[in-house]
Amino acid sequence: MDNKIRQLFPILQNKINNKPLIYLDNAATTQKPRSVVEAIEHFYFNDNANIHRGIYKLSQRATNAYEKSRKNIAEFINAKYTHEIIFVRNTTEAINLVAQSYGYKNFKPGDEIIISTMEHHSNIVPWQLICKKTGAKLQVINIHENGELDFNHYEKLINNRTKIVAIAHASNTLGTVNPIKKIIAAAHAHNIPVLIDGAQASGHIQIDVQNLDCDFYAFSAHKMYGPTGIGILYGKEALLNSMPPYQGGGDMIKKVTFAETEYADLPQKFEAGTPNIADVVGFGATIDFIKSVGIDVIAKHEKELLKYATAAFSNVKGLKIIGTAPEKTSIISFILDKIHPHDVATILDTEGIAVRAGHHCTMPLMEFYNIPGTTRASFGLYNTKEEIDILIEALTKVRKIFSR
Amino acid sequence: MNDLRDLYQQIIIDHSQHPHNFCPLEQASHKKEGFNPLCGDKITLYVNEKSGLITDICFQGAGCAISTASASLMTDAIKNKTIEEALEVFTEFQKLITTGKADHPEKLGKLSVLAGVVEFPMRIKCATLPWHTLKAVLTKDQNIISSE
Numbered sequence: 001m002d003n004k005i006r007q008l009f010p011i012l013q014n015k016i017n018n019k020p021l022i023y024l025d026n027a028a029t030t031q032k033p034r035s036v037v038e039a040i041e042h043f044y045f046n047d048n049a050n051i052h053r054g055i056y057k058l059s060q061r062a063t064n065a066y067e068k069s070r071k072n073i074a075e076f077i078n079a080k081y082t083h084e085i086i087f088v089r090n091t092t093e094a095i096n097l098v099a100q101s102y103g104y105k106n107f108k109p110g111d112e113i114i115i116s117t118m119e120h121h122s123n124i125v126p127w128q129l130i131c132k133k134t135g136a137k138l139q140v141i142n143i144h145e146n147g148e149l150d151f152n153h154y155e156k157l158i159n160n161r162t163k164i165v166a167i168a169h170a171s172n173t174l175g176t177v178n179p180i181k182k183i184i185a186a187a188h189a190h191n192i193p194v195l196i197d198g199a200q201a202s203g204h205i206q207i208d209v210q211n212l213d214c215d216f217y218a219f220s221a222h223k224m225y226g227p228t229g230i231g232i233l234y235g236k237e238a239l240l241n242s243m244p245p246y247q248g249g250g251d252m253i254k255k256v257t258f259a260e261t262e263y264a265d266l267p268q269k270f271e272a273g274t275p276n277i278a279d280v281v282g283f284g285a286t287i288d289f290i291k292s293v294g295i296d297v298i299a300k301h302e303k304e305l306l307k308y309a310t311a312a313f314s315n316v317k318g319l320k321i322i323g324t325a326p327e328k329t330s331i332i333s334f335i336l337d338k339i340h341p342h343d344v345a346t347i348l349d350t351e352g353i354a355v356r357a358g359h360h361c362t363m364p365l366m367e368f369y370n371i372p373g374t375t376r377a378s379f380g381l382y383n384t385k386e387e388i389d390i391l392i393e394a395l396t397k398v399r400k401i402f403s404r
Numbered sequence: 405m406n407d408l409r410d411l412y413q414q415i416i417i418d419h420s421q422h423p424h425n426f427c428p429l430e431q432a433s434h435k436k437e438g439f440n441p442l443c444g445d446k447i448t449l450y451v452n453e454k455s456g457l458i459t460d461i462c463f464q465g466a467g468c469a470i471s472t473a474s475a476s477l478m479t480d481a482i483k484n485k486t487i488e489e490a491l492e493v494f495t496e497f498q499k500l501i502t503t504g505k506a507d508h509p510e511k512l513g514k515l516s517v518l519a520g521v522v523e524f525p526m527r528i529k530c531a532t533l534p535w536h537t538l539k540a541v542l543t544k545d546q547n548i549i550s551s552e
Contacts, residue, residue, distance in 0.1 A: 338421075340468035342443060343412075346524060350408045359444045372444045372466045401412050402421075402469075 005293070006382045008033040019352030022387045027172050027200060027331050027378035028356055029222045036226055039285030043278045050274055052251055066277050069284030070267070076287045077217065078208040079234055083266040086233040086240070087275050091199040092122040094218030094233035095166065097270065098195055099126040101243040102164070109135030111163045114187075116141040116149055116178075117368055118171040121361040123197045127166060136163065143368065147174035147323035154183065158190055165194045169201035169217075173360040173376065174323025175306075175331030177205070184214050193239065199223055203380075204302060204329045206295050209234050221279065225380075226286030230279035233270070240266050247272040298381045302330035305379045309388045316395050322374050330379035333360070336395060339402050341375040347401060348375075351394040410520030411527070412469065420469035423476035425483075429462040438465075438537030438549040440529055445471045449537045456487050461538075468530050470521060475534035477515050487542050494539055501531050 006012050009031045014021040023031060049059040051066050067082075074082040088094045107113075113127050117140055124138075131137055139157045142150040158165075165187045170177045184194045193215035198207060203224025209217050216239070220231035235243075245252055245263055249272035254262040263269045290298070309332055313319055318337040336344055341357035348355055356376040359366045366373060377391060429435075429450030438447045447465035451458060461479045465472075478497075482490045493511055500506040500515070504522035521531045532551040540549045 340472075342468040342527070342530065343470070346411070346527060347408060358442070363444070366444070372446075401408075402417060404414060404417055 006384075008035070009382055010034060012382060016352040016354070017350050022351075022353040022383075022390060024377040024379065024383065024387070024391065025354045025356050026380035026383075027223070027329075027360075027376065029228065030203065030225045030380050031382070032227065033225055033289050035289050036282050036285045040227060040278050040282040043281040047281075048278070051277055052268070062277060065281045065284070066275070069280045069287075072284045072287045073232055076207075076291070077234060078210050080210055081237055084234055084237055084240065086235065086267050086270040087280055088218075088231050088233050088270075089229055089276070090220040090222070090231040091197060091218045092126075094216075094231055095123055095195065095197060096126040096129075097233055097246040098164075098166075098216050098218075098235070099130040101246045101270075102193075102239070103127070103130035103136070104133065105242075105244055107131075107134035107136040107163055110161060111136040112139045112157075112159070112161045113137070114139045114141060114154070114157050114162055114165040114167075116154075116167050117143045118147065118149070118174055118176060118362065118365050119166075119168055120172050120197065120199070121363070122199075123166055123168060124364070140364075141167075143176075146325050147171065147176045148325040149176070149178050149183075151179065151182070155186060158186065158192065160190070162187075162190065162192050165192055166197065167194070168197040168199075169205065169207075170329045170331075171323070171362075171365075172200045172331070173333050173362045173365055173374065174325065175200075175328035175333070175378075176323060176325040177201070177327040177329060179327075180214065181212055184212055188213065200329055200331070203290065204295075204299060206299070215239055221283040221286050224286060225289055227279040227282040230276050230283050232283075237266065240270070245269055245272065249273040251275075293381060301381055302379055305383055305385065305388065306330045306332070308385050309377065309379070309391075312388055312392050316392060316399075318399060319395065322369055322371070331376060332378075333374035333376045335371060335374055336398060337402065339398060341373045343402070344375045344395075344398050347398045348391070348394050351390070351397070353391055353394055355391075407520065407523040411524055413517050413520065415514070415517050416469060416473040419473035419476040423463075423472050425462045425479035426464065426476065427462050428464055429460060432460075432462075434541045436537050436541045436549065438533050438540075438551070440533055440550050440552045442552050443468075443530070445530060445533055447471070447475055447534050447537055449475075449534065449541060451538075451541050453487070458482055458485055458487065458490060463534065467533070468527075470518075470527050470530040471533050474518055474531040477518070478534050478538060481513060481515055482538065490538070490542060494535055494542075497535055498532065501528055 195216035202219035345357035432450035445467035
């Protein structure tokens with residue numbers, strides 16, 4: 001990846017503590033290219049109006065821009081129909097939507113929901129909430145020490161009480177890419193629907209929902225170089241049609257009387273109230289940006305960085321990588337001697353390096369590894385090998401401070 | 405870099421790697437847990453109190469160098485103080501950590517090495533977790549303790 005890409009991201013010119021910013025927290029959120037920010041600005045300055053209701057031209061323009069993004073996203077993940085794309089705030093809201101709508105309708109006492117040990121809290125807690133309401137219970141797939149899913153255990157967990165499987169495409173802590181096609185096929189053999197938490201995959205891996213045959217797929221724009229506060233839930237048309245609305249309000253109705261309300265068709269049924277219009281437009285520009293670079297080009301660059309960093313990390317004394325599955329996104333979690341991740345991150349910050357430290361919203365996973373947390377470096381398309389070299393040097397400095 | 409040197413002074417590194425009073429206290433008159441859910445720092449504080457005097461204080465837990473050193477130095481500073489005196493130290497420490505300067509530095513003694521934390525606002529909660537847990541013990545606060 002050349003310098004031209006970096007120039008598309010104005011924030012990368014920033015200095016932190018008088019050092020050039022080295023941003024390695026891309027799994028938390030990515031930086032935004034100029035084109036995405038400009039698309040949002042352009043919308044506010046030229047096309048802003050509320051959507052779907054206005055009789056006037058400007059509202060029509062806003063509606064067109066909003067719906068164009070939906071179409072763009074549908075094509076990007078190869079959805080069969082554009083109305084299978086529901087706009088939500090983020091991946092978390094998408095999972096809550098499915099849990100509260102699909103789950104509330106379908107789960108009965110004793111039913112089971114399968115998740116895995118490596119799930120983010122956002123793919124645990126929404127299911128616990130609906131379990132409390134319905135009497136269903138969670139079943140958790142084991143993982144191997146290297147962070148790979150224990151597929152045999154998964155197959156053993158499937159039974160006639162299983163009502164849904166909800167699993168991450170890629171782990172935000174370990175980087176493990178799960179064999180979701182196989183996971184989906186195994187569930188479908190028992191007519192069980194599958195939700196994929198794609199938050200850590202969408203900007204890194206080509207997604208084809210028809211090829212995967214997943215029933216639900218969720219991701220956020222902000223982890224793929226887009227704005228915060230906007231994400232999507234993809235759901236198969238028939239499933240979404242069978243589900244009750246998640247929230248009620250304007251825009252999701254056909255007819256309202258005090259006695260009864262007739263709901264709108266997809267996708268409006270699940271989009272109550274004025275949505276985050278400008279960021280939906282920004283999301284569309286995000287897809288354009290990724291297409292202009294090429295998701296395969298991004299994936300190749302990140303794979304190279306991961307390989308380079310993994311080799312470099314293994315030369316740092318006292319460093320242990322947590323998560324060494326053969327298939328990984330560009331995430332490296334590690335522990336360094338007995339130094340707490342927060343101390344590592346504070347010292348790295350003084351070198352201008354932004355990394356994540358802590359449990360990464362995967363507390364059960366930390367318990368599995370019996371560690372309080374890790375330091376995590378996660379790479380994006382603008383990161384370079386030179387930055388990894390600086391990180392390695394800084395880690396040596398961390399060790400020095402703690403070995404006095 | 406100077407800020408960093410201030411933050412990770414030798415005495416802080418020493419206390420984080422070899423914390424004082426780091427053990428459970430059997431038959432403690434008070435036991436309290438503190439927890440910062442965002443960062444995962446955990447502390448269990450054991451206090452023996454007799455007619456308003458803290459006769460013994462120990463802690464256990466998992467945390468960063470700052471929270472561990474803070475807890476270790478706190479137990480040293482608080483032992484054999486009255487509840488009233490301990491609360492005064494709490495107030496002074498709080499002031500030091502958030503402003504960099506205590507009103508009565510003489511009450512803090514060795515604790516003043518933690519003054520460097522003020523330059524790292526994200527880490528203030530690390531240094532104060534043991535103290536909020538202590539305050540909960542002394543004021544008999546039943547709530548879950550966190551400094552986040």
